Amino acid sequence: MKVEIVLTGVGGQGVLTMASLLGRSAVRSGINVLVSEVHGMAQRGGSVKCTVRMGEINSPLIAKGSADCIVSTEPLEALREIEKANKDTVVLTDTNPVVPPSVVFEKVEYPDVDAILEEIKRNCKLYAIDANSLAKKAGDIISKNIVMLGALSALDILPFSHDTLLEEIRRSLPYKDINIRAFNLGREEILRRKNEER
Secondary structure (H helix, E strand, C coil), rough: EEEEEEEEEEEEHHHHHHHHHHHHHHHHCCCEEEEEEECCCCCHHHHHEEEEECCCCCCCCCCCCCCCCEEECCHHHHHHHHHHCCCEEEEEEEECCCHHHHHHHHHCCCCCCCHHHHHHHCCEEEEEEEEEHHHHHHHHHHHHHHHHCCCCCCCCCCCCCCCCCCCCCHCCCHHHHHHHHHHHHHHHHHHHHHHHHH
16 A cells, blocks of 8 residues: 655645644554655745655655645645646645745736646646635634645545544644634535535
């Protein structure tokens, strides 16, 4: 068994927290796991990327075309990681763009979100959700990363149960009620989409 997940987004969106929660959930489940982080300019609105590899693995790095899932808290960041995808990869992304300061200052145009999503869809299976709205519904937009984890838990990719991940969130994070609601809202959104596909 081998599960390879890319987590990506923009500094301040909780990507590192997502990686940590997945890693700890794997350890609690007795699953071999390696996590890596790349967050150079994240504090200035730059990209953040983590990889989580579980199972029969001996390196945290994910080769081109081998990711099982790309989870992104920002649509353009999902597209940046598309080289890690293959036709069977599931991409789960928030639909809300975060326009970096360089785009604003240099008067460069941020790409059309629909065009970004279409390009992702051309390469692999896409689930695009409005995680900002779900996080606000849960009680705080800062819980968007937990919405994304709840959504991920409904994709049948993780090698442990959604209850294991939810318990790790309860153990590790403050604002438990908000985070539990956020997780459940994200999970319910994907389960609803999957029912509609049947």
